[in-house]
Amino acid sequence: MTGAGALLLLTLGAAPPEDVTIRVTASSDVLSRNEVLQLGFHFPSRPERMFTPPVLPAFDLVSGPQEAVSIVNSSASYTWTFAYRPRQEGDFTLGPFELRAGDTVYRGPALTVRVVKESERQRALREALLKKVFVRLDVSRKQVFVGEQVVRTISFHEAVGLRLPERTLVPLSTAGFLEKPLGRQETRQEEIDGVLFQVVELHSALFPLAPGRLTLGPAQVDVKVAVPGRRRRGDRGDDFFGSAFEEFFGRGSYEQVRLSSEPVELEVLPHPAEGRPEGFGGAVGDFELEGSAKPATLRAGDPVTVTLKIAGEGNVENLSPPRFTEVPGFKVYEPEVQVTTSTEGRRLEGTVTVTQVVVPTSESATELPALAFSYLDTGSRGWRTLSWGPTKLSVSPPADRGSGIVAAPGERPAAAIPVLERDILPQKERAGLREHGAAWFESPLYLGGLSLPWIALFATTIWARRRERLRGSLALRRWKGARAAARAGLDEAAALERAGSASACYGALARTLGRFLADQTGVPPMSYGGAGTAAALVERGLDEERAQRVETLLLDLEARAFGGMDDNAEARRERRERVEALVTELDRRFPEPS
Amino acid sequence: MSRAALLLFALVTAGRTPEPLTPDRAQYLFQRSTEAYQAKRYEEAARDLEAVLEGGFESAAVHYNLGNAWFRLGKPGRAILHYRRAERLAPRDEDLRVNLGLAREATVDRLRPAASPAWRRGLFWARDSMSREELAALFVGAMGVLVALLLARRLLPSRGPPRVAARVAAGLTLALGLSLGARTWMDRPGRDGVVVVAESDARTGPGEEFAVHFRLHEGAEFRVLERRPGWTKIEVQDRRGWVKGTDVEGI
Numbered sequence: 001m002t003g004a005g006a007l008l009l010l011t012l013g014a015a016p017p018e019d020v021t022i023r024v025t026a027s028s029d030v031l032s033r034n035e036v037l038q039l040g041f042h043f044p045s046r047p048e049r050m051f052t053p054p055v056l057p058a059f060d061l062v063s064g065p066q067e068a069v070s071i072v073n074s075s076a077s078y079t080w081t082f083a084y085r086p087r088q089e090g091d092f093t094l095g096p097f098e099l100r101a102g103d104t105v106y107r108g109p110a111l112t113v114r115v116v117k118e119s120e121r122q123r124a125l126r127e128a129l130l131k132k133v134f135v136r137l138d139v140s141r142k143q144v145f146v147g148e149q150v151v152r153t154i155s156f157h158e159a160v161g162l163r164l165p166e167r168t169l170v171p172l173s174t175a176g177f178l179e180k181p182l183g184r185q186e187t188r189q190e191e192i193d194g195v196l197f198q199v200v201e202l203h204s205a206l207f208p209l210a211p212g213r214l215t216l217g218p219a220q221v222d223v224k225v226a227v228p229g230r231r232r233r234g235d236r237g238d239d240f241f242g243s244a245f246e247e248f249f250g251r252g253s254y255e256q257v258r259l260s261s262e263p264v265e266l267e268v269l270p271h272p273a274e275g276r277p278e279g280f281g282g283a284v285g286d287f288e289l290e291g292s293a294k295p296a297t298l299r300a301g302d303p304v305t306v307t308l309k310i311a312g313e314g315n316v317e318n319l320s321p322p323r324f325t326e327v328p329g330f331k332v333y334e335p336e337v338q339v340t341t342s343t344e345g346r347r348l349e350g351t352v353t354v355t356q357v358v359v360p361t362s363e364s365a366t367e368l369p370a371l372a373f374s375y376l377d378t379g380s381r382g383w384r385t386l387s388w389g390p391t392k393l394s395v396s397p398p399a400d401r402g403s404g405i406v407a408a409p410g411e412r413p414a415a416a417i418p419v420l421e422r423d424i425l426p427q428k429e430r431a432g433l434r435e436h437g438a439a440w441f442e443s444p445l446y447l448g449g450l451s452l453p454w455i456a457l458f459a460t461t462i463w464a465r466r467r468e469r470l471r472g473s474l475a476l477r478r479w480k481g482a483r484a485a486a487r488a489g490l491d492e493a494a495a496l497e498r499a500g501s502a503s504a505c506y507g508a509l510a511r512t513l514g515r516f517l518a519d520q521t522g523v524p525p526m527s528y529g530g531a532g533t534a535a536a537l538v539e540r541g542l543d544e545e546r547a548q549r550v551e552t553l554l555l556d557l558e559a560r561a562f563g564g565m566d567d568n569a570e571a572r573r574e575r576r577e578r579v580e581a582l583v584t585e586l587d588r589r590f591p592e593p594s
Numbered sequence: 595m596s597r598a599a600l601l602l603f604a605l606v607t608a609g610r611t612p613e614p615l616t617p618d619r620a621q622y623l624f625q626r627s628t629e630a631y632q633a634k635r636y637e638e639a640a641r642d643l644e645a646v647l648e649g650g651f652e653s654a655a656v657h658y659n660l661g662n663a664w665f666r667l668g669k670p671g672r673a674i675l676h677y678r679r680a681e682r683l684a685p686r687d688e689d690l691r692v693n694l695g696l697a698r699e700a701t702v703d704r705l706r707p708a709a710s711p712a713w714r715r716g717l718f719w720a721r722d723s724m725s726r727e728e729l730a731a732l733f734v735g736a737m738g739v740l741v742a743l744l745l746a747r748r749l750l751p752s753r754g755p756p757r758v759a760a761r762v763a764a765g766l767t768l769a770l771g772l773s774l775g776a777r778t779w780m781d782r783p784g785r786d787g788v789v790v791v792a793e794s795d796a797r798t799g800p801g802e803e804f805a806v807h808f809r810l811h812e813g814a815e816f817r818v819l820e821r822r823p824g825w826t827k828i829e830v831q832d833r834r835g836w837v838k839g840t841d842v843e844g845i
Binding site: 175178179180181317318334338340422423424425426427428429430431432433434435436437439440441450453454456457460461464 | 617620621624625628631632646647650651652653654655656658659662665666689692693695696697711712726727730731734737738741744745748749805807831832833
């Protein structure tokens with residue numbers, strides 16, 4: 001087993017060790033003489049035997065131990081707490097602690113505690129707090145050239161556990177610099193003099209604009225702290241779990257405190273005059289240049305795309321990349337410039353891509369001249385020039401000499417046409433005027449009209465669904481068409497009535513009514529007739545009075561139809577009207593079939 | 595004071611109560627401006643074209659020609675202003691692109707707008723290469739096709755067009771609708787601006803008492819962040835400052 005493994009085993013208490021390292025905490029860094037200091041010993045496993053409480057210089061043991069168990073991430077830790085009262089004012093180092101419990105020795109680090117007069121307690125608490133929260137300002141380099149990248153880091157340190165309610169970074173003046181933020185803030189932990197700090201860092205790339213001495217900062221952070229209140233009589237601060245911060249913040253009103261870092265002086269040097277390249281465009285940093293010309297084999301009149309990439313560290317957004325302006329034997333087009341940047345690695349980096357099309361006007365144009373890019377190299381602190389080319393091209397005569405810019409039929413190949421001057425293109429002849437104001441597609445009519453197709457689609461959807469439902473359900477079709485079918489039956493009965501056929505008329509009326517009821521209730525067409533009709537209708541939800549009327553009328557009609565009763569026309573008409581009234585009354589009174 | 599400056603003063607101070615123009619009169623002024631330009635009477639050409647705009651008419655050609663006139667008068671700021679306005683109406687005009695590039699090269703600061711990444715240019719191809727009017731017409735067309743396809747599928751469930759056609763139309767409609775919305779957002783008046791005086795100091799606050807943070811020259815383009823009486827807050831290349839409202843024009 002390695003030493004580290006053994007130590008880990010001992011510390012975790014997997015096997016009873018001889019020596020165990022423990023954590024020791026004090027309830028406050030600063031206390032007055034009438035307060036009590038709570039000293040907590042944190043064990044990874046419960047001590048099997050009691051140990052003798054440590055004797056502290058200038059402190060009297062008041063009480064203890066109090067035992068507490070806390071469970072974090074399924075792991076328990078045990079805290080034994082002793083209360084001490086100070087006997088005098090002063091700065092005291094308590095420990096290092098060595099507690100013996102049987103065969104086991106528990107060792108804890110030393111703590112520093114200040115005992116002050118009650119009147120000095122507030123100031124001392126504040127001083128103690130501000131040692132636990134501070135801000136720093138750093139730069140990557142203090143002597144730089146104009147335009148050189150300087151990474152500025154503002155780091156805000158806050159002791160772990162402080163939990164300040166508010167922290168606000170005061171905007172830092174960057175007059176004299178061009179500033180580019182480098183990503184989002186970063187958080188890390190750092191231990192300083194035994195205190196663990198949560199550190200929040202903000203990085204920015206700064207590019208000085210002019211030579212001279214420049215001062216950055218100080219960086220400032222506003223934090224909200226509580227102004228400690230005066231203790232009440234009898235309030236002896238016995239709450240062990242109140243840390244110095246909680247004690248400080250918990251008993252008074254809040255106050256905003258501005259934390260400041262030290263300012264940073266920068267010396268910005270001018271660009272060295274010696275050896276300054278002619279084509280220098282202000283680039284400072286560390287760059288690489290690569291280029292390509294494609295295709296390398298082509299006919300005169302065909303385009304060649306030249307791509308030049310400058311990649312590296314520095315202010316790539318303000319670079320002046322090289323480009324072709326006039327090349328004898330070539331027609332040169334305006335380049336397209338694309339800039340991409342990255343802030344990974346806490347530096348501003350990027351790539352400038354220049355894409356330019358050139359066209360050889362004859363097969364004699366076989367070489368693109370070199371392009372050079374000069375910059376002030378921050379690595380060697382001197383000038384550097386990168387170049388690409390010259391580039392050889394294999395240019396063959398154009399496929400059709402009769403067309404294009406190269407030559408007329410039968411003529412010798414045209415010489416290269418140099419670009420003499422560039423100028424704006426001419427006026428437009430067609431006015432294409434329209435009245436200024438809201439465009440047609442912003443008018444309320446248009447915007448309202450946009451909804452019409454959707455309304456039509458919605459209505460069609462509902463209609464189509466209804467149609468599909470009707471198609472798929474015979475019962476529904478019968479239920480919906482019951483009245484129309486009854487109307488046809490009544491017309492037939494009326495015709496028979498006019499023909500003087502009483503029996504047939506009553507038969508038609510009885511069938512019409514019976515079928516209407518069957519259609520409405522979703523049963524086979526001949527289901528209703530005679531006695532039992534009322535009961536069947538009541539079963540399907542019709543009230544008794546109506547059901548009884550229906551049954552009485554049906555029985556009457558059937559009796560007259562099958563009994564061959566030949567009464568007068570008035571009686572036939574009166575019964576036909578009763579059937580008609582019943583059909584109107586009962587139409588859709590029964591539930592719609594699902 | 596130069597002739598161009600006098601003309602600029604006259605154009606800026608005049609026309610506060612513009613007379614409404616008839617379409618024929620606007621057309622006549624446009625033709626007259628073309629003739630004046632060809633005769634190298636650039637001031638007259640600019641005046642006629644400004645009158646067309648003041649009279650309530652506009653077109654990409656009017657802004658383009660006006661940009662040319664201002665360019666000839668040695669005012670690259672106003673030239674860029676009108677080229678940019680023309681660009682909104684005719685984003686694929688090659689002549690316009692060339693002239694705008696030349697006008698930018700004629701400025702002191704030679705600021706160029708940051709190029710979008712290739713993926714964004716691919717994704718927003720329609721937004722960047724079409725005017726709002728074109729996008730709106732295509733959007734209506736695509737939506738009409740989509741609704742027709744949906745109606746056909748609804749009315750003829752068995753013989754209707756395939757579902758994939760409706761999905762393609764829906765995707766196209768959505769893309770065009772989003773492009774139209776984005777284009778409308780980008781083209782909102784006053785989103786961008788341009789310096790129209792020889793030199794303009796960008797201060798740290800909206801007043802003469804604030805320090806000069808940086809300095810821009812005629813033709814510098816910027817993003818407008820805020821307007822207050824007499825002052826405009828701008829952003830250019832990650833720098834922010836307040837410039838006098840009279841030094842700049844919203845595009």
